[in-house]
Structures are given as structure tokens and as C-alpha cells.
Amino acid sequence: MPERRVFIIRHGERCDFAFAKSGLWINSFDSKGRYRPLDINLPRTLPRRPDGWQGFSTDSPLTEIGYLQSKLTGRALRDNSIEINHVICSPALRCIQTTIGLLKGMALDKRLQFSVEPGLYEWMVWARYGRPCWIPPKDLKKIGYPVQENYVPCYTDKELRMSETMADYYQRSFSSMNKILAEYSEGNILIVAHGASLEACTRQLVGGDIRSSEDFYYLLNNTPYLSCVELSSREGLWRLVGRPIPSFTHTNNYTFDPVQLVTKDLESLKKERSGRDSMRTTQ
Template identity: 40%
Template sequence: MKPQLKQLHMTLAFQYAAEKHDALMRMAEKIDPQCSAHWEIQVFSRDAAVKSAEVRRVLKNYKPQQADELELQTEDFVFMEPEEHKTSPDGWFKGTSWRSGLSAFFPGNFTSQCAQMEVWTLHRYVTLPNFVSAQKEDTLKRQNGWKKAQASLPPEQMEVDAPELVVSLPEKAQSSSGEYDNVWGISEDVSRLYAKVNKPDTKSSAPEVQRPPRKLLISRHGERCDFAFYKTWFDKSFDEEGRYSRMNLNCPKFLVSRSSYKDFSKDAPLTLIGRQQARITGEALLDAGQYVTSVYCSPSLRCVETATEILKGMRSPCRLRVEPCLYEWAGWCKPIPQFMSPMELEANGFPVDSQYTPYLTPAEISLSESVADYYSRSYSFTRTIMQKHRAEGGTFLFVGHSGSLDACTRQMLGHQPRDPGGFRDCIRGCPYCALCCMEEDSGIAGAVGGGWRTAERSPSDGDRWRLVEPPVL
């Protein structure tokens, strides 16, 4: 490219429907070129092998019914050839999953077409200072100074006109813009053309509000009765009529009310020590200056009780969102326990958000789930929550099981899921109320403060995350 033609070409809208063109043009013409603009340079990459493919966003989960069908999970994307619309007789298309790389047939009505930018990978972004706004501010100051000077002069010495407010372009841009426009056959007024790339700032007098980086805290539950006293806990705690009496002073004095006492055999509560572990974990987080904005927990009773005690220790008013997707690997416990519903938990005094719609229902967790499926389930939910809260930022708390600490963070940090042996080795010896933290990397050195040390850092899915070590409890 010749030096005199080096220009930045901006696209205000990309891959939009043809019928939207006139409305977008009217919106562009209303942009005020005198307003300051906030610029951010972002560097993306894309897979050249699928540049001609149609990208479709998955709207609803789909479990394959046949060997040649593709599993669909929300927040995933599917690549397919545009010709599939013409060759498919029944609305089933052949495509490739962006997440798994597998190719098979999928129902088109479970997906919707989206822009290819949705699957581009963000490598780096830089926020530029507002040069235009600063230049205008300097000119206004000079104008105000001129007005004050004029006010002190006799009427016959006052000048008629004030200095003009002019925002000039760099010299090279002024000299080459005409030639650049001629090359591309642009005949309209240059100032009117470039006015369309400025963004109006309706609150130019107010400072720009920066959202806090997203931070994810993940905690294992506290000590549980059936592990502290083994399987004999249930047999020794209930009589034939289902009446409860505690077999040890470490057992809870009273149990919550549920539809059947037999459900406690697969879904045991915390011990009193377990509750205390969770409470002091919350107090330690409070002492470290941590404040959570959202809490998601496994439907296991031990996890609900742990989350409740952590919130008490943090003095947090947050309500629990019971999420079956945070339940442990199904290979540990078959069948899936009969969990208490959010309404039942709320009736027993737990601070549960009964209006929350979970990502998965317990019935959707496969009993034949592999370790790889468990990692995929955990990663998919974590990624969905991080995207959901991307705009406002904040700190989120997941309360789950020993495997949750690795399964929810590993792929977010750019690593592959562990194999079954590695998974078992990883969680072996995981202490009760073990805590890990993953924080969005803002690109600023020393962004993790207050005693939180960086442990690991890696890119993932366009966002940048790092694993940090919480304070010693």
C-alpha cells in the first residue's frame, strides 16, 4: 500500500439485513461530529478455513437421538455451508460445532444465524485517549480568555468576532485524504463523510464510568454428615418411623423439613463443624474486602447450607440461585438425588431466589455422563454466567463440589479438560470449603490487590482471565 493511501476505514454496521440499510443511514446522518468519541482498538483473529461458512448461534440445548446427530449447547456456535438451506428437505442441516469441532446433523430451529464476528478471537485491546475532546477544551479555554480580555476594553477597541472553534486533523491526514477519497470514487463532501464515524457523547461533562472487572469465587461445601460418620449416619439417625435424633454432638440438632426423610440418605446436611467452616470462610472474605454481587450454588443440601453460611459471614444480602449445572460429576452418585426445590428451600428459611430459571434441570444431567461431559457442563455454565454479567462486572460466588474448582476454571484459562485419572488426582485431598478465585485480566499490572496474588494467567474465548490465590483462611 502506498504511504499516501494509509487510512483507517471504518465500518459502522456489519452483516446487517438489507432492509435495515435506510434506517442505519438515517441514524448515521444524525451523529454530531463535534461530540467527543471514545475509541478502543481491538485486535481479532478468525479461522480462515470457515470464512465463507454461515455461523449459527445455538438457542436451545439438544441431546442427540441418533449417531449422526450433533449435540447442541447454548452459547455454542455451529458452522455450516450456506447451500444447506437449499439441499435440506426437513430443516436439518449438517454443521460443525465451534466448541467441540464435531460435525453432524442438527435441527435448524434450535439455532439462529448470527454474524461471524461472534466467533472471532479477541487478542488485545487498547483504549485511546480522547484527543479531540482535549483539543476542543483547550480552544474553549482560549475563547473564554478572549471574552474576559474583551470585557475589560473600551467599546471602541473591542473586536467584532471571537476566535473560531476549530478541531484540526493531523497534517498528513489533511494532505492525503482527498487523494484517498478519489481512489475510492468518493464524491461527497469529505467532512460530511467522516462525520459519520464520530460517536455522540450525551454525557460529555460526566466522567466515564468504568465497570469493575469480573471476578469468580468458587468454594467447595463444608464437612458433610455422611462423610464424617460414613453411611452409618443415616441408619443411626432415623428410626423406622423416620424420626430424627442426632447420633453425635457434631450432627445438626434439627433437620430441615422435606417430602421424605429417606432423601437425606443421598442428600445429607452439613455437620456443625461444616457450618462453622463455611461461616468463617465468609468472614475471611469480608475481611479481605470481597463483596459478592451474585451467588450460584449446587442443589445439594450441603452446598445450599454452605452458601447460606458464607453469606452470613460476609453479611451479604444476596439471594441464592440454585443451579443443578453446578452439581458434581454424575459418576460419583447414581441415581441423581431427589433435591429440595427452591420453593421448599425458601420455606425452610434459606435465602433462595425462587424466581431464578436454572441453566439445566436435574433431569437433564445424564447418568452416563463422562468426566469430559462434566467438564463441558461446568465450563458451559461458567462461560454463560460470565457473559451474562459482562456489562456490569462484579464478583460472583459459585458454591459446589471438590471438582467444581477445576472444572469451572480450567477451560476458561485456556487448558484442555483433564482425563479421568488426572481429574481424580486433582480433587483428591481437596479440603472442605476450599476456595479458588478467577479474575478477569484488565491488562493493568497489579490489578489484583488486597493480598490476592497472581497464580496463573491465560487467554480464553476472547476474554482474558487469571487465577489468583485467596488469602490464607
Template identity: 40%
Template sequence: MEQLQRNPADQRSGVAELREHFEAAKKRNAMTILAPASDEVNQGHSKAKDDTTKCRRIYIARHAERVDFTFGNWTPYSFDAAGNYIRRDLNMPRTLLQRKSCHWKRDTPLTNLGRYQAHLTGEAMKDAGVQIDLVYSSPSFRCIQTASSILEGLGLLETIPIRVEPGLFEWLMWCREGLPEWLSNEELVSSGYNIAMDYKPISTAQDLSQILDESLSEYYRRNSELADQLFRTTNGNILIIGHAGTLDTCTRHLEGGGVPTTADFIRLLLKIPFCSVVAIESAVLDGNRWKLVDPPCAPMTNTKNDRFDWKVLK
């Protein structure tokens, strides 16, 4: 369990720790929540319901909180010698699909908090009057889970199947050793996920395996061209679940922006937390041009909650 505990060398004095928490609390209490008046919110929500014939909306979200970013190198301590999963923390999944731990390491699931984050996002979108007709997801399991939980919050879990699109996977520079072994559509369906079995993806895993040396500009081109094809060949409102970069790679070209430098891209990713949502709209009155508009729901903020060791009380 060493990986799930703090390294004593990284711990600071109690006084410094309290000061940090105090300063963080002061900043949080001083936050100004910028929101429209309640009547403006209600008008906006009703407009989202009434104007579907006059405009089209695409919602793009990052997946929710992932196990490996929360617990680090979690797999060596979460599976016994026989490969059976052992839950080490209440924020870890209660159960996992039968799968080798090496595959979970490269295709991490969501935490329980992550599932709840996604469900809350779906509920907020439903409260805002959002209507969804099609759902596309990266094949990463964390994205499939996020899509499923958002649909659950929207009340559309049984209504809209998820279209698994490998082309939405993140920048391949991070997979130089090879792609993760994703769960197949059949495995997902047998595990209770509503997957569109008749969907033919624009890009396959085989296609991606041929471009593992992908540059940043190639990554932006892959996602922007995929997004353009989805927008052009479908009707209705779309929900896309991808990675932090997806929010920019699928929309930047619509605003006339160029590919950022790698340094700027990394800095941008750090500003896109779990379950971030952006919205783009194409309106008849605006010449059907796509543009970024206000997201349908408020952002989500939560505090850090360190792992508790009851022995500190001894």
C-alpha cells in the same frame, strides 16, 4: 451405633498410635506458613475494594464438611422407626428438615463443623474486602448450606439470595442409579433459606436426568459452558458454591488446559478439601482475559478428632 464406632480389627497398638500422632505433630510444627507481609495483605485487601470498576472476580468454593463423609452410613442409626431424626454426635445437625431418611442419605447435610467452616470462610472474605453481587449454588443441600453460611459470614445473608443452579451438580457418573431428590426452592424458603425464586436455571434436573451416563469430558464441557454463560450474561462479582471438581471444571479451560484423565481427576479431588476457594479475575488492563489469581483468604486446616467412648476409662 456400630457404624459410628471404630472396628476393633482396624485398631493398632497404643505405641503405634502414639508414634503416628507424634510424627504428625512434628510435621505440623515444622510447617512453614507462606504468607505475604502484613502490609502486603492490607494493600491487597484495599485493592479488592477499590478496583471493582477495573476488574471482575469470580470466587468458586467447595462445600464444607459433610455428614456422610464424617460418619459413614449414618442414616440407619439416626432415624427411628417413625422417621424422626436422632442426633448421635455433637457434630451432627441438631435438627433436620422433615424428610425421608433415604433422601438424606443421597443428599447429605453439613456437619456442625462444616457450617462453622463456611461461616469462617465468609468472615475471612469479608475481612479481605471481598464484594459479592451474585451467588450460585449446586442444588445439593450441603452446597445450599455452605452458600448460606458463607453469606452469613460476609454479612450478606439477608441481602443476596442464592440462585440454585442444577448444572453445577457434580459428575453424574456417581449417580447412575438416578439423581438425588433435592429440596425444592419452596421447601428451602420455608426452612429459612434466602433463595432467588425468580431465577431460571441454565440446566434443570430434568436435563441432567437425560445424561446420567456422562463422561468426564462431558462433565467438564457442561460446567465450563455453564461458567462461560454465567460470566458472559451477568455483571459484578460472583460466588459459586459447588463440589470439589467444580473448582477445576469451571476454570481449567480459562487457562488453556485440557480434560484430565480419570485417574488424574480423582487424584486432584483428593487435594481439594472442604471449603477450598479459588478466585479468577478479568481485568481491563489485561484485555478482560480470565486468569486464576490468589484466593482472598487463607486455607483452612483442622485435625482429625476421633469419636470418644467413655468406656475406655473403665
């Protein structure tokens, strides 16, 4: 039996997290939902969605940097001669856009379609603003995304329970992986999902036990955007073999305020910023 390889990748930088402190993402919409990006790192345009612009509040797109991250990662996969035969991603818009960037980076965007699997969505306890709404595959197709419309998902969005425990999330991820592996019994698979997916989609597959919540959150906090892990199998036994491409290191770039160059009272400005930072750390 030939070796099989599965690659699991976290999505890129997301708008709502990148601009959580500044509010520039939310403020880029006016009262009528018209969008005008207030930062160079916000997407220039947004896809039309059937639930309206309000749907972005629970389904954030990538930042411009996030999309670039995904293309660079796709290029690294290509440069390391990694062959991909099947692509499956979470229904979150950030994962779908990451998938597009990866395919473009690998020069596969004209050759491969991807399937959308709700079972790969993140732990539902993190859906802070209620059940998320996603853009359906048929509407993604209209936008021009190379999505496989006739894919039969392991889970429907209605089957994802808002009350699921961490153990439920592990089990859903494990079940989704088993069904995906059975559906695509040959060839290499690329899975694009969330930070916790690198752990939850692999742990039980390689024979491990569900971790404690402390260990789970430790691993999550140390899984940056576009992290990638590889699984390999011979004779049906899966093992983790580490990352298939070099690491991806980058730094934060904070908002520049030109007021600091023209103010006559720099000390007051410094104290004001220090006070804001202090309040953030205590909230």
C-alpha cells in the same frame, strides 16, 4: 472494562462422609423417620423436604462442623474486603447450607439472595444410589433460605445424565460457567459447589485442556472442604490467581469410646480395634 472476580468454593463437611464408618448418621433416624442426632457433630434439626426423610440418603446435609467451617470462611472473605454481588450454588443441600454459612459469615444473609444452578452439581458418576433428589427453590424459600425463585437455570435436573463421562462433566461445568458469566455480566460472583468444581469450572475457562483421569483424581483428593480459588478477568480474558483468603487447616477428631477407660482387658480391645481397622483398609 473494570476487573471482574469469580470465587469458587467447595462445600463443608458432610454428614454421610463424616459418619460413613460409625453409621451414626443413618442410625439417627428411626423406622418412622424420626430424627434424633446420635453425635454432637450431627445437625440438631433437619429441614423438611418434599421427598421425605429418605431423601437425605442421596442429599446429605452439613455436619455442625461443616456449617461452622462455612461461617469462618465467610468471615475470612469479609475480613479480606472481598465484595460479592451475585451468589450461585449447586442444588445439593450441603452446598446450599454452605452458602447460608458463607453469607452469614460475610454479614450478607439479609442483603443477598442466592440462585440454585443444577449445572454446578458434581459428576453424576458419583451418584451411587441413583439420581439425587434436591429440595426445590420454592421449598427452600419456605424454610427461610434467601433463595432467588425466578432464576432460570442453565440445566434442569432432568438434563443431567447418569451416564455422563468425565469429559461430559467438564463440558457441563464449562457451559454452566459461560452462561452464568453471561447472565451476570457485571460484578463479582461467588460459586458454591463441589471438590471437583474448582478444577472443572475453571480449566477450560482459562484456556486449559481437559485433564487425564489420573490428574483429575489427584487434584480432587487434594481439595479439602471449603477450598477456595479465585478467577480474575480484564477484557474478557480469565486467569486463575490462586486463593483470595488464607488457608483453612483443621484436623480429624475421631469418636471417643469411654470403654477404654474402664475395661479390664485393654489388650483385647486394642486387638479388636486393630482388626476392624485392618478390615476397613482391605475393603
